[in-house]
Amino acid sequence: MSTSTLDAWFCCLHCKTRFAPFNGLIKELASHRSGEKCWFLFRDNAGLMNVNFEGRKAIDQAPTSVKSVEVRDGGHTTQTDMASMYCSKCSAHVGWKIVKESNNHPIVHQGQYIVQNHIKM
Numbered sequence: 001m002s003t004s005t006l007d008a009w010f011c012c013l014h015c016k017t018r019f020a021p022f023n024g025l026i027k028e029l030a031s032h033r034s035g036e037k038c039w040f041l042f043r044d045n046a047g048l049m050n051v052n053f054e055g056r057k058a059i060d061q062a063p064t065s066v067k068s069v070e071v072r073d074g075g076h077t078t079q080t081d082m083a084s085m086y087c088s089k090c091s092a093h094v095g096w097k098i099v100k101e102s103n104n105h106p107i108v109h110q111g112q113y114i115v116q117n118h119i120k121m
């Protein structure tokens with residue numbers, strides 16, 4: 001029988017705190033793979049936990065700062081505003097929340113999350 005992925009989590013690379021359930025994953029953004037690091041796109045209601053914005057603000061609140069980042073997936077590119085997310089236990093940077101998406105990208109939308117993690121085999 002196949003193994004259930006319901007209990008699989010993306011964890012902090014530094015302290016192993018769980019923060020993103022595997023079943024909230026949409027896909028890897030392969031265009032952003034560099035070295036061993038890659039970006040994973042999560043649904044807007046993916047159930048992330050143990051992460052905060054800068055200043056320990058909850059991720060369902062308005063972030064204090066955002067940065068403009070170009071996101072590529074397949075043949076499509078879009079401009080986004082992203083807010084950095086940090087592990088609530090060890091404060092390591094773990095990814096971003098997409099606060100704004102400007103070009104009606106077919107996959108990347110406002111409210112989703114990007115988790116930066118290592119490629120796991």
Ligand SMILES: [Zn+2]
Nearest residue numbers: 012015087090
């Ligand atoms: Zn951590």
